Amino acid sequence: YVDTSLYPAYDLLGAADATGVKNYNLAFLTDGGGCVPKWGGVTELTSDAVAAQIGALRAKGGDVRVSFGGASGSELATTCSSADALATAYGKAIDAFKLTKVDFDVEGGALPDTAANTRRAQAIAKLQAQHPGLDVSFTLPVMPEGLTQDGVNLLTDAKANGVRIGTVNIMAMDYGSSYGGDMGGYAEQAATATQAQVKSVLGLSDAAAWKAVAVTPMIGVNDVSSEVFTVDDATRLADFAKSKGLGGLSMWSAARDQQCPGGPKPSADPTCSSISQDKYAFAKAFATFG
DSSP: OEETTSSSOOOHHHHHHHHOOOEEEEEEEEEOSSSOEEETTTBOGGGOTTGGGHHHHHHTTOEEEEEEEOSSSOOHHHHSSSHHHHHHHHHHHHHHHTOSEEEEEOOGGGTTOHHHHHHHHHHHHHHHHHSTTOEEEEEEEEETTEEOHHHHHHHHHHHHTTOOEEEEEEEEOOOOTTOOSOHHHHHHHHHHHHHHHHHHHHTOOHHHHHHTEEEEEBOEEOSSTTOEEOHHHHHHHHHHHHHHTOSEEOOBOGGGSSOOTTOOOSSOBTTBOSSOOOTTHHHHHHHTTO
16 A cells, blocks of 8 residues: 555555565545545545656556545545436446546544445446446455454445455454554454455355455554564464465555664554664565465
């Protein structure tokens, strides 16, 4: 994930050259008012300095998935009045960037909003009819025990409304103060529990269900500061992902994949990992997964 709200803008091309990682999730598009998608709810679609690099990244053989939602602002499904209006709003981004992959990061107050979840599902199904092959992922909060019931309900509703779900991407982070242990182990537990849930909800084979799970840890010190995801955890998670045939690995966030200027510190920072590390160490660890 690349947080497009940060200044200076993240250098997708430099990162791709340094790490070999050529696929990025650009986050987040939310409602800028009146059911209009804007970066962070404020920046026009084509005015963002990270999004401006999409063409050059594609020329290098890379691509982007654009993510709607996130922890801040208003996810469009909660504010647009109908599935048709919502499909139009999401469609503006698909058209502006010629997207073949989109992500819906549903968390916080948006996740239990069943009316919004149904509107979103109906809008996505409409977009998939208009754009055959549109790859849809849902990014959802997770515990080591698996998706929350609200997350399972969202997937059940999406399937019932005809959405073709490519991947369920779990946010392996911020479990709470009672989880201070092995973050790599928790990520593997969470993926294993989610695989069983996805297999059941989507009616998939064992292998297909693993392929439908992606994992996104928060690297370094999490918002729950007792939780620290290390480079060793990343290496282990990449090995696990290969052995199980996972659908993908990502991280929150690319800009944090470096040591803070003053070195390690006890709390999370949007621009560095708060731990001792080499620049791009997490991206390089995950790149071994492919």
